[in-house]
Amino acid sequence: MDIIEILRTALSQALGPTAIVFALAAIGLNIHFGYTGLLNFGQAGFMAVGAYGLAVTVVIMDLPFWLGIGMAFLMPLLLAIVLGFPTLRLRADYLAIATIAMAEILRLIFGSVEMKESFGGSNGLTGYSKPYKDLNPYDGGLDLGIIRFSRDDLWSVTVGWTLVALGCLLVWALMRSPWGRLLRSIREDEDAVRSLGKNVFAYKMQALILGGLFGGLAGLFHALKQSSVVPSDYSTNITFFAYTALLIGGAARVLGPVVGAIIFWFLVAGLGSIFSQATEGSDPLLPTWLMDGTQASLIRFIVTGLGLMLLMIYRPQGIFGDRREIAIDGR
Amino acid sequence: MDADAMDKTLGGSTGLTATAGPDLSAVPAEPGASKPDAIVVGDGITRRFGGLTAVDVAHIEIPRGAITALIGPNGAGKTTLFNLLTGFDVADAGTWSFNGQPLQKVAAYKVARRGMVRTFQLTKVLSKLTVIENMRLGATGQRGERFWSAPFRALWSAQEDEITARADELLARFKLDAKREDFAGSLSGGQRKLLEMARALMVDPELIMLDEPMAGVNPALKQSLLGHVKSLRDEGRTVLFVEHDMDMVRDISDWVIVMAQGSIVSEGTPDAVMSDPRVIDAYLGAHHDADLSELDEAALEAAVEAEIEAIEAGEN
Numbered sequence: 230m231d232i233i234e235i236l237r238t239a240l241s242q243a244l245g246p247t248a249i250v251f252a253l254a255a256i257g258l259n260i261h262f263g264y265t266g267l268l269n270f271g272q273a274g275f276m277a278v279g280a281y282g283l284a285v286t287v288v289i290m291d292l293p294f295w296l297g298i299g300m301a302f303l304m305p306l307l308l309a310i311v312l313g314f315p316t317l318r319l320r321a322d323y324l325a326i327a328t329i330a331m332a333e334i335l336r337l338i339f340g341s342v343e344m345k346e347s348f349g350g351s352n353g354l355t356g357y358s359k360p361y362k363d364l365n366p367y368d369g370g371l372d373l374g375i376i377r378f379s380r381d382d383l384w385s386v387t388v389g390w391t392l393v394a395l396g397c398l399l400v401w402a403l404m405r406s407p408w409g410r411l412l413r414s415i416r417e418d419e420d421a422v423r424s425l426g427k428n429v430f431a432y433k434m435q436a437l438i439l440g441g442l443f444g445g446l447a448g449l450f451h452a453l454k455q456s457s458v459v460p461s462d463y464s465t466n467i468t469f470f471a472y473t474a475l476l477i478g479g480a481a482r483v484l485g486p487v488v489g490a491i492i493f494w495f496l497v498a499g500l501g502s503i504f505s506q507a508t509e510g511s512d513p514l515l516p517t518w519l520m521d522g523t524q525a526s527l528i529r530f531i532v533t534g535l536g537l538m539l540l541m542i543y544r545p546q547g548i549f550g551d552r553r554e555i556a557i558d559g560r
Numbered sequence: 561m562d563a564d565a566m567d568k569t570l571g572g573s574t575g576l577t578a579t580a581g582p583d584l585s586a587v588p589a590e591p592g593a594s595k596p597d598a599i600v601v602g603d604g605i606t607r608r609f610g611g612l613t614a615v616d617v618a619h620i621e622i623p624r625g626a627i628t629a630l631i632g633p634n635g636a637g638k639t640t641l642f643n644l645l646t647g648f649d650v651a652d653a654g655t656w657s658f659n660g661q662p663l664q665k666v667a668a669y670k671v672a673r674r675g676m677v678r679t680f681q682l683t684k685v686l687s688k689l690t691v692i693e694n695m696r697l698g699a700t701g702q703r704g705e706r707f708w709s710a711p712f713r714a715l716w717s718a719q720e721d722e723i724t725a726r727a728d729e730l731l732a733r734f735k736l737d738a739k740r741e742d743f744a745g746s747l748s749g750g751q752r753k754l755l756e757m758a759r760a761l762m763v764d765p766e767l768i769m770l771d772e773p774m775a776g777v778n779p780a781l782k783q784s785l786l787g788h789v790k791s792l793r794d795e796g797r798t799v800l801f802v803e804h805d806m807d808m809v810r811d812i813s814d815w816v817i818v819m820a821q822g823s824i825v826s827e828g829t830p831d832a833v834m835s836d837p838r839v840i841d842a843y844l845g846a847h848h849d850a851d852l853s854e855l856d857e858a859a860l861e862a863a864v865e866a867e868i869e870a871i872e873a874g875e876n
């Protein structure tokens with residue numbers, strides 16, 4: 230078994246563009262769920278409108294790239310407002326149902342045959358990312374032996390981690406402020422906040438919009454690093470992967486979603502590499518009656534899920550969480 | 561008077577007498593009586609839950625600058641009336657005003673901003689925030705609560721310091737200063753009541769509405785809570801509170817309103833109300849005059865409940 234190969238696969242995923250997409254999406258969910266207590270199960274939908282905002286503007290409408298970037302921010306903002314108005318006055322569960330339905334509706338519309346002219350159907354859209362690639366200042370890729378990035382990936386990693394860092398900085402600055410205190414109070418008990426003269430609805434809307442913008446940014450970044458927008462990339466399990474990353478790292482902590490996304494992809498990619506090595510070749514480590522190559526690519530998610538269960542049992546606050554906060558819940 | 565001095569004069573004494581409030585002796589002791597200077601005036605306030613009429617108040621006036629007690633058996637509609645007046649529930653009919661401004665169909669947060677702030681029967685402290693953060697939240701008009709200025713500390717840190725100073729003053733007055741950095745979730749039931757009251761004061765309300773401030777509070781803390789409620793009036797606020805503890809009602813209230821089955825059945829000064837035979841029958845029970853310390857309180861409560869049930873059974 231090639232340990233270096235396993236480590237290289239795991240690290241390249243954990244520090245590469247994929248983890249960045251999930252880190253950004255999870256930062257958004259942290260604002261929604263971690264700080265404000267809003268159950269958004271449709272982060273994939275926010276990602277999709279971010280990605281399609283760019284692709285449709287550039288490819289279908291033939292407008293400039295930078296206008297497309299603008300649309301990638303405008304669309305999630307509008308989506309948050311449309312979703313928030315009917316549901317934020319209701320109990321938290323209504324938002325959860327509305328968002329999960331919204332994400333599925335959007336994915337089906339974007340992939341539908343009838344709307345192929347506008348959204349490219351199940352093949353999606355390509356050919357919008359040239360200005361992004363042209364900005365790449367690197368001459369070649371990066372090979373440190375244990376971690377390897379192609380030239381394109383190196384550029385995406387640079388842009389992506391910069392975005393994550395700026396995002397964390399913004400979240401940190403906001404959450405130490407009275408504005409952040411208000412969001413955390415709403416998470417605890419919105420009637421108490423209301424009784425003190427605060428417009429709870431307006432603050433929940435602001436939180437929904439901000440977290441949705443981070444979702445849109447994740448989608449936009451995914452579209453740029455991938456050079457294609459495909460509806461199947463925005464299925465609901467993307468949302469739950471992002472939630473997993475958030476819970477591993479610790480909700481309501483600035484760096485929680487980022488570290489969570491890194492660990493999640495380190496585990497998924499590392500385990501994938503271990504199991505595929507264990508089942509490949511003419512004389513595999515694991516006998517074929519126990520596991521074949523196809524099963525190996527799936528078992529990593531089972532093991533990751535098991536790990537998440539153990540984490541929730543023995544460290545429910547996640548890696549960065551504060552145990553005292555969780556203990557109070559038991560009262 | 562500074563906070564410490566106020567505590568000395570009010571906190572420790574037990575023989576509290578209600579004399580500092582406005583003179584309400586001229587007000588007739590009858591339901592819906594008109595007061596010389598009412599801060600809240602309501603008419604025809606109705607709230608139904610299906611077939612049950614929870615609140616049906618023909619006319620109510622809350623005197624300004626006084627401590628008014630709202631009493632009545634469980635299910636009389638006291639908390640529902642609180643919810644209606646503060647915008648936490650929507651009335652089926654009725655009008656009411658605060659300081660002359662109509663308040664019906666006004667959102668709860670706007671009601672609070674106008675100076676009418678409530679607490680809750682089941683305390684709503686924000687358990688995962690520290691005590692001082694709970695207090696800071698109460699301050700109104702915070703620049704740092706606006707999204708665009710929130711990321712820039714320089715824009716709100718000075719105001720935050722002022723708020724913190726005011727919060728610390730209140731915490732000292734309510735003897736919670738030792739708990740400043742603790743999570744509010746770690747406080748005892750009585751301390752939560754105190755914190756909620758202190759937090760409501762951060763809003764600087766004209767009228768403070770306390771829903772069962774004594775429920776679940778131990779006797780030692782009760783005395784200091786009584787002092788705190790009186791100090792609210794003495795600094796010029798109006799207090800309206802729901803309470804089952806008759807000792808407290810007698811000790812500190814200037815005016816008592818009795819509700820039963822959704823409507824006001826009696827009103828008057830504490831002495832007048834407690835000698836009203838209807839109130840005794842419906843609520844207080846025959847032993848209300850006896851010193852509670854000599855009686856088993858639980859047995860008394862059971863007796864009162866049994867009497868109420870008997871009355872209700874008789875009426876049905």
